[in-house]
Amino acid sequence: MTRLLDVRGLITAFDTSEGTVRAVDGVDFHVDEGESVALVGESGCGKSVTALSIMRLIQPPSGRIERGRIELAGTDLLALPEPEMRQVRGGQIAMIFQEPMTSLNPVLTVGYQIAEAVQIHRRLSSRQAWEEAVRMLDLVEIPDPAERARAYPHQLSGGMRQRVMIAMALSCSPRLLIADEPTTALDVTIQAQILELLDSLRARLGMALLLITHDLGVVAERCSRVLVMYAGRVVEDGPVAEVFERADHPYTLGLLRSVPRLGRTRGHLATIPGVVPRLTALPSGCRFRDRCQFAIDDCARIDPPLEPVTSARQRAACIVSARDGGLPQ
Amino acid sequence: MLARLRQNGLAFSGGIVVAALFLVALLAPWLAPYDPHHIDSRHVLDPPSAAHWLGTDSLGRDLLSRMLYGARVSLLVGFVSVGISTAIGVSLGAVAGYFRGIVDAVIMRFVDVMLCFPTFFLILAVIAYLDASIWNIMLVIGLTSWMGVCRLVRAEVMSLRERDFMTAAQALGMPPSRVILRHALPNAMAPVFVTAILGVAGAILLESALSFLGIGVQPPDPSWGNILTEGKDTIGVAWWLSVCPGLAILVTVLGYNLLGEGLRDVLDPRLKAR
Numbered sequence: 001m002t003r004l005l006d007v008r009g010l011i012t013a014f015d016t017s018e019g020t021v022r023a024v025d026g027v028d029f030h031v032d033e034g035e036s037v038a039l040v041g042e043s044g045c046g047k048s049v050t051a052l053s054i055m056r057l058i059q060p061p062s063g064r065i066e067r068g069r070i071e072l073a074g075t076d077l078l079a080l081p082e083p084e085m086r087q088v089r090g091g092q093i094a095m096i097f098q099e100p101m102t103s104l105n106p107v108l109t110v111g112y113q114i115a116e117a118v119q120i121h122r123r124l125s126s127r128q129a130w131e132e133a134v135r136m137l138d139l140v141e142i143p144d145p146a147e148r149a150r151a152y153p154h155q156l157s158g159g160m161r162q163r164v165m166i167a168m169a170l171s172c173s174p175r176l177l178i179a180d181e182p183t184t185a186l187d188v189t190i191q192a193q194i195l196e197l198l199d200s201l202r203a204r205l206g207m208a209l210l211l212i213t214h215d216l217g218v219v220a221e222r223c224s225r226v227l228v229m230y231a232g233r234v235v236e237d238g239p240v241a242e243v244f245e246r247a248d249h250p251y252t253l254g255l256l257r258s259v260p261r262l263g264r265t266r267g268h269l270a271t272i273p274g275v276v277p278r279l280t281a282l283p284s285g286c287r288f289r290d291r292c293q294f295a296i297d298d299c300a301r302i303d304p305p306l307e308p309v310t311s312a313r314q315r316a317a318c319i320v321s322a323r324d325g326g327l328p329q
Numbered sequence: 330m331l332a333r334l335r336q337n338g339l340a341f342s343g344g345i346v347v348a349a350l351f352l353v354a355l356l357a358p359w360l361a362p363y364d365p366h367h368i369d370s371r372h373v374l375d376p377p378s379a380a381h382w383l384g385t386d387s388l389g390r391d392l393l394s395r396m397l398y399g400a401r402v403s404l405l406v407g408f409v410s411v412g413i414s415t416a417i418g419v420s421l422g423a424v425a426g427y428f429r430g431i432v433d434a435v436i437m438r439f440v441d442v443m444l445c446f447p448t449f450f451l452i453l454a455v456i457a458y459l460d461a462s463i464w465n466i467m468l469v470i471g472l473t474s475w476m477g478v479c480r481l482v483r484a485e486v487m488s489l490r491e492r493d494f495m496t497a498a499q500a501l502g503m504p505p506s507r508v509i510l511r512h513a514l515p516n517a518m519a520p521v522f523v524t525a526i527l528g529v530a531g532a533i534l535l536e537s538a539l540s541f542l543g544i545g546v547q548p549p550d551p552s553w554g555n556i557l558t559e560g561k562d563t564i565g566v567a568w569w570l571s572v573c574p575g576l577a578i579l580v581t582v583l584g585y586n587l588l589g590e591g592l593r594d595v596l597d598p599r600l601k602a603r
Contacts, residue, residue, distance in 0.1 A: 055500055059490075061430040083504075090502035103493040107515045116511070117501045168501065 003073075004208050005031040005054070005093075005176055010068035012046075012053045015061075021279040022066070023049040025232035028306060031176065036202055036209040038219040038240070040255070041229035042276050047212045050229070051178045055095055056085050073175070091121045094169035098181040100161035104153040110164045111137070111149025114171055121172040136167035140197060159190035166198065173205060180212045195222055216259050220244060228252045231277055231287040234306060238314030246329060248309040248316035250292045253327055286318070294320045294327065333595045340591015346584025354400040361394035365551050374567045384569040386559055395551035396573055402552040403581060406467050406536040407529035413471025415525050418478025423509050423517075425479070426486030437483070440476045448473045452535070456544045463546050466539060470532050478524055485517035519596035523589050530585035537578050553578050 012024040024046040031037050039047050052058050053065055056077060070077040072092060077085065097103040105113060114133035118124060124132065130149070137145035140163040153161055162182060169177055179198060183191035199222050202209045211223055219226050219240060226243050228236040228251065236249040247253040254272035274291040277283060283290050289299040296319075304317040310326045321327050335341050353360065362382075369389035377384045383392040425436040452469050459465045489495055490513070498508045539545035540554025548555055553574040560570030 052496075057496060057499055086502040086504060088502070089500055095497070095500040097493045097497055099493050103497045105494045105498070105512050105516070108511070116503075120502050120507075165497070168497075 002033045003030055003071075004033045004035075005210075006069070006071040007050075007054065008069040008071075010050065010053055010070065011066040012049050012058055012063065013066050014063045016280075018280045022232055023063075023279060024053060027068075027229070027232070027234050029227050029234055029237060031208050031210055033175070034202075034206050034208055035225065036199065036211060036223045038223040038226045039210060039212045039229060040214060040216065040219055040226060042214060044276055045229045046232040047229055048180050051095065051180050051210070051212055054178065055089055055093060057089075087121070090117060090169075090174070091172050092174055093176045093178060094172070094174035095178040095180065096162070096165045096169045096182050099185050100158050100165055101153075101185065103165055104161055106153055109150050109152055110156065110161075111151075114149070114164065114168050117168045118171045132171065133167070136171050137164070139170070139201070140164070140167045142167075158186050159194065162186060162190075162194055163197070166194075166201070170201060170205065170207075174207055176208045176210065177202070178210045178212070181214070182211075183215075183218070184213075191218075198222075216255060228255070231282060232279065233287065233317065235288065235318070236314070236316045237306065238311075238316075242311060242314050246310065246326065248314060248321045248326060249288075249318050250294050250321070250327060251288050252316075253329070254291075294318075296320060337591045337594060339587045340594070343584045343587025343589075343591060346580060347588050350400060350404065350581055350584065353397060354404040357397040357401055361391075361397045363391035363394045365390060365394040365398045366549055367391070374563060374570075376567070377569055383573050384567065386556070386567070386570055387563055392556070392569060392573060395556055396553070396577060399551045399553045399556060399574065400577070400581075402463065402540075402546055402550075403533045403536065403578075406463065406470070407533045407585075409467040410470035410474070410532045410536075411525050411528040413468065414473075414475035414528060415478055415521065416475075417471070418475035419482050419514065419521060421475070422479040422482030423486050423514060426483035427490060427505060427509050427513065429487070433483070436479070440479055443473070443476050446473070449535075449538070452539065453542075453544065456539070461544045461547055463550075463552075466536060466545055470535055474528060474531065478521060478528070481520055481524055482514075482517055485520065486513045489513050489516055520593075523593040523596060526585055526589035526592060530582045530589070533585070534578065534582050537574075 007027060007029050010024055010027040011022055013020050013022045027046070027050055039050065041047050049058070054070055054077070058065060065078060068078070072088065077088060080088065104110065111130060111133045114136055115126065115129035118129045118132045134145045134149050137149055142148050142160060142163050148156070156164065182198065183194050186194060195218060198209065211218070213219060223240055226238065226240050227234050228249065230251050236243060236247065236252045243252060244256065247256055251272070257270040258272065260269055272291055277287060277290065283300070285300045285302055286292070286304050289295040292299070298319055302319050304319045306315045306317045307322065308314065309316045309321050367390060369385070372381065372385050372389045374387055375381055375385040381391050381393065383396065385391055386395070421436050425433040451473055455469045456465065495508060495512055498512045536545055536552070537554035537557070540552040541558050543555070543558060545554055546552035556574040557571060560567070560574065564571050
């Protein structure tokens with residue numbers, strides 16, 4: 001498969017009252033053409049900032065991309081002038097957000113908003129764009145699309161609104177869709193429908209999907225590869241089946257253990273002790289060592305690199321795992 | 330919205346006053362019983378009568394006719410100068426709130442500087458330099474009263490900017506101009522609208538004051554302000570020359586203020602607790 005997105009050594013920093021904070025601190029990963037990749041991690045670990053960095057939507061003056069390369073099919077996005085970057089946004093990479101309640105403009109009809117998205121990247125008359133909007137609403141399986149296109153966001157349910165967001169995002173056939181926790185704000189039955197829809201559209205339209213989530217169940221079902229982030233770093237990267245079968249990073253292991261399983265969980269659920277460290281007060285060496293049951297003295301001295309441990313396709317950033325050839329599961 | 334406005338008694342009466350004023354100003358040539366410039370030396374300072382409902386002034390001109398034409402001046406000044414100030418305030422405020430950083434700092438410091446000038450004396454100075462025509466008055470009032478709108482729109486756009494749909498619009502590749510015009514401003518219009526209506530009241534008051542001082546609308550053209558000036562000289566013998574324009578100014582300004590306040594209640598969902 002050909003490489004679509006390649007992120008190397010990305011550092012995104014924000015100025016806060018407590019000093020400069022690197023919300024994303026040296027992130028490396030790639031997404032292949034047509035692939036579906038999950039980006040998993042706790043709140044505040046830098047998932048959304050990574051996504052906004054790829055779109056170059058980090059808001060100045062407080063936030064900025066300090067270092068790194070972001071390549072889309074060989075083009076360095078960080079070097080593009082803003083007008084060309086605008087062509088990439090929506091045209092090549094589209095994004096959908098967590099809150100369908102607030103991601104649509106309340107004063108415009110949904111049809112208008114989709115038609116507007118269509119017209120940014122394609123030369124179509126207003127009428128053609130409107131027809132395209134109706135077609136997109138049909139594509140995302142909204143019943144009676146011609147009628148619904150005239151509705152305002154507040155007249156639609158959360159699930160419908162998220163479908164509208166997907167229709168907007170897909171209206172210019174992007175090669176990569178970044179979905180930032182697209183189902184977190186929806187109720188469980190709707191979540192499944194939206195994920196099903198995203199996955200089938202990905203397969204049908206041949207685009208790649210970067211799914212940001214903290215729900216491991218979602219990852220297991222929908223994605224082929226998983227990236228686990230912790231405190232601004234990618235700590236594990238590998239095919240979903242292999243990572244779920246045998247995690248090489250203690251944090252991934254902890255996450256997997258804390259997922260309730262029908263019939264298998266007795267008593268209290270396993271949890272990871274402690275909380276995510278504040279980015280202004282990161283521990284030396286490995287960032288996870290304070291919460292890690294496998295931590296050794298060297299963990300405080302060595303900043304672990306992301307490297308293959310048990311298989312060439314699965315990388316983890318853990319010196320204990322690297323030394324022992326894996327973790328006791 | 331209209332239904333809710335109707336429930337708000339004061340705002341509704343304000344709306345009626347404003348609407349009536351509009352009609353009177355538009356229909357002045359047909360409503361006025363006499364030519365407002367027609368001098369009649371046989372009827373100088375006549376008290377209100379059947380022939381002259383509001384009496385006549387020291388040159389025998391019909392006061393009612395002059396008042397009706399004066400309403401046109403008030404309306405024109407109110408809307409044109411508020412139009413100018415709103416246009417300036419909205420564009421500068423939106424740009425400052427959207428781009429922030431250095432652009433914002435420059436624009437806001439400029440606002441601070443403008444606010445430092447005592448508006449009234451700035452206008453006096455400018456008018457002393459230019460001709461005292463109604464167009465200059467409107468221009469100067471407009472150019473010196475946009476700062477409030479600017480700050481308001483800046484704050485609105487800044488808070489809107491944090492909303493997801495603004496990021497979503499950018500993520501679709503929209504240029505900043507389009508994001509501002511299509512997505513930020515329509516969501517910021519309600520408070521701007523209210524401020525504009527209250528601004529009309531302020532502009533009308535300012536114009537009356539300037540005309541009263543003789544640097545606004547120049548006689549013989551009638552304006553409520555300069556009618557009042559003439560009235561002040563004869564207040565002992567002809568009370569109607571002071572009372573009528575004074576009341577007209579009062580009722581008009583009150584009408585706009587009530588309408589503006591009422592609209593604020595109607596348009597602002599946060600004040601719904603009633």
